[in-house]
Amino acid sequence: MRYSALTDRLQGLGGAKWEIHAAARQMKREGRDLIELTIGEPDVPCPPDLILAATAAMEAGRTGYSNGHGEPATLAAIAQRYTARRGRAFGPENIMTLPGTQTTLYAVLCTLLGPGDEVIVGDPMYATYDGLIAATGATAVPVALRPEQGFRLQAADVAAKITPRTRVLFLNTPHNPTGAVLRADEIAALGALALAHDLWIVSDEVYEDMVFDGVPFASPLDLPELAERTVVTSSISKSHAAPGFRSGWCVGPAEFCARMLPLSETMLFGSQPFIADMTTLAVTQGSPVARGMAARFAARAGMIHDRLHGVAGLAVHRPEAGMFALLDIRASGLSGSAFARALLTEAGVACMPGESFGVGGDGGLAGWLRLSLTQPDPAIDAACTRIAAFAAKTIGEPK
Template structure:
């Protein structure tokens, strides 16, 4: 039997990167006490008011078909939100609704890339980025994110990798897995490169509301000179602790949205009306849960940094936003995968190998900040004890 080439392009880019997580799940199933720091699930449930709104909408019959663009109430709420953020008019015709950021990004990339083209993307990157790029037939071009630059993507590094096949720059700010947030200067410099080479800027902004105190969020879409070449995607998954509702969107120029619409409609003809009603309520004002998550995640990252700096040779990269911190494990002499599996098997703490996110993070692991404080402190105790055991073994 014959298969489509897309399946070959995506081979090995799915769940294989999450083997440490799956091993942890299996260990827990068998009764092992495992503290799972691999997945970025919010540490609070979705607000009751949102669940109530979705239930009310279902009971009111809001379970019929939607439009291909998404419900007007939600698109109006999103247009108003982005108009407030940018300080310029944003119309409903610039908004398309999708089941989550992932689907929005997949559709957007399919709309700008094609076989033989290239998409420049920071390395490390969120685990599915390579897949959504390769699905289009395009090739991801990794741009190293340097720890000495706070893991912020640099315009000069992008420019050095541009070819005649380059089609788009994929940004993620705030960034997963590093927690880096691009500055105004970063955005303007990247925008200048995009304009000089006529490139799209695709901006994944799902962590926008999880920026820590003292750090400012900046989007290329908010820069008037870059707006027509920028497409931003986001959702309520992180900001409103509602990943299971799968409610996301894209915001772009009206022309881009119009041209992308038929592709969107062939995948999913609009989102569910009752989820759209809930989402419209959610984004009309600041999230009821985001501020608490920001505070807790920042505090846990600080605690992790201080504990490991004082008691081990491991080095922590403190995030500026998001749900994760990074640990440099090169001092152990082990690679990131060996370290992660050793920590899991010997200490019952599951972390993600950095190499799952790209070559730049070989020698690092990603730690989710999303378990409660007591479990997180226990995880830190185990990481410290594991490091001490490794150091003792080296001395022996």
């Protein structure tokens, strides 16, 4: 039977990247002793008042159809949030709401891209980005994010990859999987390239509220000269410990939102009104849990660094934000995938291989692991003990 070209483009870009995580979950179901450091689920429950808001909205009958743009109160709340944070006016016409950042990014990129276009994106990148780009028919053009530069995207490296087909500069700050946060001057330099070459900037900022203490956050939305070419996406999934509610949005020019609206209507014709009401409250009151999570994750990253950096040739890259730390295992001579599989089966620790976070599966984290910081301190400590013992046994053996 015949299938669409879209399904061909997405082969190998979906669940295959999460093989270690799926295997770990199966081992847990079988009762195996396992420490799971794979995915980035918040380490606290969703705040009770948000649950009550969603429940009350359902009980009040807020279970009917919505629309492809968003509920008026939610649009107004998000617009006010960005007006306050970015120092210039945003209105409901600048906002679109969709179920989660992933859906939002899909709609945004489908609005901006088509076959033959190119997207410049930092490599490593979040595991779904290459699939999101491929779905549009466009081509991802990776730009190396280097450890010696803090894994922050550099304008000079981007400039070398721009061609007449380049349409979008795809940013992620704070970055997953590296935890890097772009500085204001770096964003200004990238913005200058976008202006010079008439590029869109798409910036995934879902971890904005989880920047560690002492690290400044900046966004291309801060710069008025980039207003007509910047689209930012975010959600309440991380900041409000509500990933299962799938509530996200994008902020961009009014014309962009108007062009995206028919796509949103075609895909979904609206998010759930009761989740919109919950989101309105979340955005209006801010997060009661984000700063605590950020503090704990920073401390756990420090624990991993203290326990593993320099042990048996391992090196730890400490993040500036988010839910993950990176472990450099290149001294083992193994790929990240091979090391992660062996670590899972022999030591009972599940980590994501760095190869899951690059175009073509061999991106800038080949020979690295991504470690989630969302487990309790005793579990992180126990995982470090197991990783250190496994590395001592493995590194230096003939390959």
